[in-house]
Structures are given as structure tokens and as C-alpha cells.
Amino acid sequence: MTFSDNEVERYARHLVLREVGGPGQQALKATRIAVVGAGGLGAPASLYLAAAGIGALTLIDPDVVDLSNLQRQVLYGEGDVGHPKVEAAARRLKALNPHVAMTGLQAAVGSETAKDMLCDHDLILDGTDDFTTRFAVNAACVDLGLPLVSGAMGRWTGQVGVFCARPCYRCLVPEIPPDAETCSAVGVIGALAGVIGSIMALEAIKLITGAGESLAGRLLIYDALSARTRTVRIGADPECPVCGHL
Secondary structure (H helix, E strand, O other): OOOOHHHHHHOHHHHOOOOOHHHHHHHHHOOEEEEEOOOOOHHHHHHHHHHHOOOEEEEEOOOEOOHHHHHOOOOOOHHHOOOEHHHHHHHHHHHHOOOOEEEEEOOOOOOOOHHHHHOOOOEEEEOOOOHHHHHHHHHHHHHHOOOEEEEEEEEOEEEEEEEOOOOOHHHHOOOOOOOOOOHHHHOEOHHHHHHHHHHHHHHHHHHHHOOOOOOEOEEEEEEOOOOEEEEEEOOOOOOOOOOOOO
16 A cells, blocks of 8 residues: 555654554555544544544434534534534545545434444444444444444543453443433533544554554543543453353
8 A cells, every 4th residue: 555745745743653654554544434423522533533544434423513513523613504414524524634535424323224334344433422322333343343432521521442342332331321411411511522532533543553552441531620530441241231242
């Protein structure tokens, strides 16, 4: 896999980085990533993945851009309000990096459709805000053997985990919490989306290039109010309904 002169200049800071270099940049270019949810987390994650030179990005989201999104979803502008998120996002990301193949799917991911929607990819990012979708994405990733980078946020706190078959996301969250909150109900500080979404993109890039130590089997929790982070181990649940048979 070769790079054009434009790409060599574009990715110069990666090419001189010991942990990435030419082989790592080639790996990025050869990778196909699906980002489920083009909202608060998917927006910054997609920007940095496109800028990094991912070969192909698929954005999956059923919604249109709403004015209230613009407080944290920096992928969009006022001119995008009322338009499908995946279409507006694809335009912006293609303008950022024309070397990335962009696909937008204006659809929700469900338990019956997840495998078909994700099967042609190498890595999945989930930044959705409902547990039904997260469970469907996780089950598909386990069945397909795909690594999953999962992010979540609310109020002033965010978290990122990396799941490679076992333990899976359902080991962390066995059932939908009865007191689950949404950002629309409790609010979220806008800049937190940039922090968590960027970490998601960074973890994806590390997985692809083999750089450093990934968050696989761990959960990073960031408290913006106290400016503190902590990382906790995620144990594999032998009774997990998704990965317990592995």
C-alpha cells in the first residue's frame, strides 16, 4: 500500500512517530471502521479517525441534526439543522480528508440488523446513548469477532472501555439499569464529548497500530469536575449471556 505525496505530507507527524511510522499508517489506511452513533461521542471520534487516515469510515445514525446538538456535536453547524446526521457528517469528514472512503447509513442498529450492518468492518466504535443499541452492537461484535470501543457520558462524567470478545460489554452491564439516565434529561457539559470521543478514537488507533497498551479489559472513568481519572478492571462473567460460552 503506497501513499501519494499529499498523504505523505498530511500524515508526516504520524510517519515520524516511532509507534506508528509507515507500517502503522498503512494499517490505518487498510482499516474499515463503523461508528455507531454520530452524536456527542461519534462526532469528535469520527473527526480524529478521518484526520488520522482511516481507510474507510461508516457512520450509522437514524437522526437528523437538531439545534440542541450543536452545544457538543462539533461535527455540525447551523446549516446542517434538519438534515440527516450521517449525510452532514460525511460531507464534513470528506472535506477534512478526501482520502477516506465515507459511507453514511441513516438507520438504527437493532438486534436483528446489527451483524449485517457491521460485518464488513474491522473495528467498531459505539457512542450511542441507549442500552438496547449498545447490547445489540456488543452481541454482534462478539459473534463477528470484532473489537469494540465503547464510550458513554452524562453530566460531568465519561467512560471508555475496549472489549475484545471476552470480557464483553454485557460483562460490565448485564442488564439495562433501572435508573438509566439520558443526557437530554440530566444534561451534559459540551466539552466532555470532545474528551471522551477523542479517547475513543485514540484507543482505536492504538488497536490498529499496536501502539502502547490498550484499554482492553479495563474501563477508564473521567470525572471532569474533579479533573481526575481512574481505571478499573472488567472481569469476565462466566454467566454472561453473550460471551459466557467462549
